[in-house]
Amino acid sequence: ALILGIESSCDDTGVAVVSASGRVLGESLASQADIHAAWGGVVPKLAQEAHEAAIDGCVEAALAAAGVRPEQLDAVAVTIGPGLSLCLRVGVLKARQLAAAHRLPLIPVHHMEAHALVARLGATRFAAEAAAAEQQQQQGVQQQQQQQGVQAQQQPAASTAALGAASDAVQAAAEAAADAAVEFPFLCLLISGGHNLLLLVEGIGQYTQLGTTLDDALGEAYDKVARLLGLELKPSGGAALEAFAREGDPRALPFSVPMQRRPTCDFSYAGLKTAVRLAIEEQAPEATDANRQLRADIAASFQRVAVAHLEERCRRAVGWVQESHPQVRHLVVAGGVASNQYIRGRLTAIADAAGLRLVCPPPRLCTDNGVMVAWAGMERYQLGLVEPPPASAQVADGEWLDLRPRWPLTDRKDPRSFTAP
Ligand code: ATP
Ligand code: FE
Numbered sequence: 001a002l003i004l005g006i007e008s009s010c011d012d013t014g015v016a017v018v019s020a021s022g023r024v025l026g027e028s029l030a031s032q033a034d035i036h037a038a039w040g041g042v043v044p045k046l047a048q049e050a051h052e053a054a055i056d057g058c059v060e061a062a063l064a065a066a067g068v069r070p071e072q073l074d075a076v077a078v079t080i081g082p083g084l085s086l087c088l089r090v091g092v093l094k095a096r097q098l099a100a101a102h103r104l105p106l107i108p109v110h111h112m113e114a115h116a117l118v119a120r121l122g123a124t125r126f127a128a129e130a131a132a133a134e135q136q137q138q139q140g141v142q143q144q145q146q147q148q149g150v151q152a153q154q155q156p157a158a159s160t161a162a163l164g165a166a167s168d169a170v171q172a173a174a175e176a177a178a179d180a181a182v183e184f185p186f187l188c189l190l191i192s193g194g195h196n197l198l199l200l201v202e203g204i205g206q207y208t209q210l211g212t213t214l215d216d217a218l219g220e221a222y223d224k225v226a227r228l229l230g231l232e233l234k235p236s237g238g239a240a241l242e243a244f245a246r247e248g249d250p251r252a253l254p255f256s257v258p259m260q261r262r263p264t265c266d267f268s269y270a271g272l273k274t275a276v277r278l279a280i281e282e283q284a285p286e287a288t289d290a291n292r293q294l295r296a297d298i299a300a301s302f303q304r305v306a307v308a309h310l311e312e313r314c315r316r317a318v319g320w321v322q323e324s325h326p327q328v329r330h331l332v333v334a335g336g337v338a339s340n341q342y343i344r345g346r347l348t349a350i351a352d353a354a355g356l357r358l359v360c361p362p363p364r365l366c367t368d369n370g371v372m373v374a375w376a377g378m379e380r381y382q383l384g385l386v387e388p389p390p391a392s393a394q395v396a397d398g399e400w401l402d403l404r405p406r407w408p409l410t411d412r413k414d415p416r417s418f419t420a421p
Pocket of ligand 2: 111115192193335336367368
């Protein structure tokens with residue numbers, strides 16, 4: 001099967017075509033970072049206009065890169081929420097137009113489900129790539145043997161050993177693939193611009209919330225601090241802050257880790273954000289060259305404490321699921337903030353200590369993209385979770401366009417998350 005996925009919930013227009021085996025046949029992404037950097041945040045009306053300007057070209061580019069004609073597709077997947085309704089609308093109308101023109105089923109996708117499920121594509125695909133590389137290596141050995149035919153006849157034992165080593169490598173790659181493949185159930189930390197969720201994922205649409213943020217999401221906090229520090233918000237506030245923090249001393253400022261006495265898996269970043277804002281207002285109200293080191297120290301200290309909070313919550317969540325679901329083998333970390341290398345390193349240590357494997361999609365699949373929507377669509381398509389093709393691209397009078405700007409991923413909460421403070 002071939003699925004085309006469209007993402008337009010916030011400030012990236014993303015389109016991709018994926019196959020059932022998780023191969024990305026073609027993809028295209030138009031980022032609006034430059035537009036919004038000037039305003040210090042996403043301006044919905046400008047975002048909508050940018051999506052409208054980009055969407056047709058993105059769809060064409062993804063199809064062209066894939067070498068696929070729209071009538072060869074099996075379905076069109078599209079993010080219908082959560083996100084900015086002005087933006088969601090652009091993607092949904094385009095998906096509807098494609099689906100109506102080519103009689104294709106539509107697959108409505110939850111943006112956060114797409115962030116989570118792309119980890120399952122990553123593991124399959126990258127393991128497959130590793131196996132293919134090994135196979136090439138093996139063919140290389142065979143060619144070498146043909147070229148050195150005479151010599152090989154003289155030394156049959158040595159050539160056999162070389163071949164044996166190569167097939168061992170293929171075997172090892174296959175085993176690594178099986179090990180890395182993220183199967184249900186798994187533990188999932190979603191960290192992005194609008195969400196901070198710890199989930200037990202037992203299947204498509206089967207999510208139990210272990211924890212969420214009581215105020216801000218981590219990506220939002222990174223963006224806010226980046227702005228207060230006067231950084232250029234490109235490619236995003238979070239990425240800029242991560243880079244800047246490398247210049248600083250993470251122990252320079254004594255910010256305290258949020259909610260340490262609450263034995264839940266919930267998060268809170270508002271207090272830390274305020275503490276950082278006060279420190280900046282007192283010590284470095286203007287960004288200058290002279291206070292660059294101090295600002296880098298603040299960035300590094302913020303990051304250390306913000307991530308210490310993540311670590312503490314993840315350690316608890318791991319404990320919870322290992323007790324109730326001992327078959328869990330993976331900790332998936334996804335969403336835009338999961339592209340942060342410091343966070344990946346810190347969470348690897350937690351997964352290792354618990355005997356779990358940490359899986360983070362490659363950074364370009366952590367931030368918003370079309371691949372994750374196409375893949376979430378593929379997972380739903382394989383379960384028959386599709387909607388019939390719309391009769392027409394136009395939305396008839398009185399017809400309701402299904403957009404869900406606010407759309408909780410699940411209403412199922414783990415009872416342990418209600419532990420009193
Ligand atoms: P949501 O997915 O919750 O709807 P979103 O789609 O706007 O929100 P994503 O695109 O998933 O968010 O992620 C963007 C967020 O990730 C931004 O807040 C950005 O600052 C943050 N981010 C990106 N790269 C990094 C990084 N290296 N370190 C920290 N944060 C980062
Ligand atoms: Fe996102």
